[in-house]
Amino acid sequence: MTKTSPFIICVLPFALAGCFFATKSDFDSLQMQVIGARAGSNAADSVQRAYLVDMSRTVRSLNDSINALSKRVNAMRTANESDLAAMKEDIAQLQDLSGQSERQLRDMRAAVEDKTGQTDVAARTDSVGSSAGPATGGPGPGQLLQAGRDQLLKGGNSAARAAFGELISKYPKSDLVPEAMFYTAQAYAAERNADAADAEYASLITKYPTSPRVPTAMYKRALQMQASKKTAEAKRMFQDIIKRFPRSDEAALADERLQSIR
Numbered sequence: 001m002t003k004t005s006p007f008i009i010c011v012l013p014f015a016l017a018g019c020f021f022a023t024k025s026d027f028d029s030l031q032m033q034v035i036g037a038r039a040g041s042n043a044a045d046s047v048q049r050a051y052l053v054d055m056s057r058t059v060r061s062l063n064d065s066i067n068a069l070s071k072r073v074n075a076m077r078t079a080n081e082s083d084l085a086a087m088k089e090d091i092a093q094l095q096d097l098s099g100q101s102e103r104q105l106r107d108m109r110a111a112v113e114d115k116t117g118q119t120d121v122a123a124r125t126d127s128v129g130s131s132a133g134p135a136t137g138g139p140g141p142g143q144l145l146q147a148g149r150d151q152l153l154k155g156g157n158s159a160a161r162a163a164f165g166e167l168i169s170k171y172p173k174s175d176l177v178p179e180a181m182f183y184t185a186q187a188y189a190a191e192r193n194a195d196a197a198d199a200e201y202a203s204l205i206t207k208y209p210t211s212p213r214v215p216t217a218m219y220k221r222a223l224q225m226q227a228s229k230k231t232a233e234a235k236r237m238f239q240d241i242i243k244r245f246p247r248s249d250e251a252a253l254a255d256e257r258l259q260s261i262r
Contacts, residue, residue, distance in 0.1 A: 141167050141174040148183060157187040178204055178211035185217070198224050215241060215250040222254065226261075235261055 139147065148163030164180040164187070171177070185200035201217040208214070222237035238254035238261075245251050 138170070141171040141176045141180075144170075145176050145179055145183075148180065152183060152187055152190070155190075157190050160184075160187045178208040178213055181208075182211075182213040182217060185220070189220075194224055194227075215245040215248045218244075219250040219253060222257070226257070231261060 144163050144167035148160045148167070151157075151160035151163060161184050164184045167174065167180045168177055168184075181200055181204040185197045185204070188194075188197035188200060198221055201221050204211065204217050205214050205221075218237055218241050222234045222241070225231075225234035225237060235258065238258050241248070241254040242251045242258075
């Protein structure tokens with residue numbers, strides 16, 4: 001058995017004790033650093049949590065404001081749509097009344113022309129005798145317009161155009177000429193002759209710019225342009241309708257078309 005040195009026996013406990021205390025100190029220092037780092041991290045986390053809470057409150061507040069605004073917009077939209085529907089219904093009623101009045105006026109005018117023609121024939125017969133032969137005066141502009149419209153309603157487009165053409169050629173200064181031109185275009189449109197209808201509408205717009213039929217003629221032309229993929233020209237025509245006739249039904253329709261083009 002080997003004999004252990006007394007020096008080693010004495011020194012070893014002290015060395016071990018020295019190593020033990022050095023490690024403990026380092027551990028304590030490290031623990032303090034960890035505690036400090038943890039405290040700093042907790043402080044940073046606290047600040048971050050507070051910031052997130054503030055941001056969350058702000059976002060909720062903005063969402064509440066957006067929801068409130070959305071409800072108001074929807075309420076206004078509903079009200080506007082209801083008002084618009086009521087306005088359209090009123091306009092339709094006015095158009096029906098206007099159409100009835102217009103037809104009654106045409107009928108009265110045609111009746112007056114018929115009676116006037118009969119009176120003229122009787123007067124000529126009395127003055128020159130029965131040997132003068134039949135009268136050659138023919139129907140007046142109101143009668144021709146009514147005859148053309150009746151044919152148009154029956155689908156007799158050629159006969160309708162003939163009546164309107166006779167009105168235009170025999171009574172070029174009549175205030176019913178724009179009406180005859182408008183319905184001539186309608187007769188062409190009924191035959192799906194879009195080019196002829198468009199040309200007639202264009203002639204009406206140029207020759208009689210103050211006619212009540214002009215806004216409708218312009219709108220019909222714009223629709224034809226849009227159907228023919230002439231989008232830029234159609235857009236200009238719709239804009240011109242709104243500019244020239246801002247209170248017309250055609251202006252409202254043109255505005256809807258512009259919204260769809262955009």
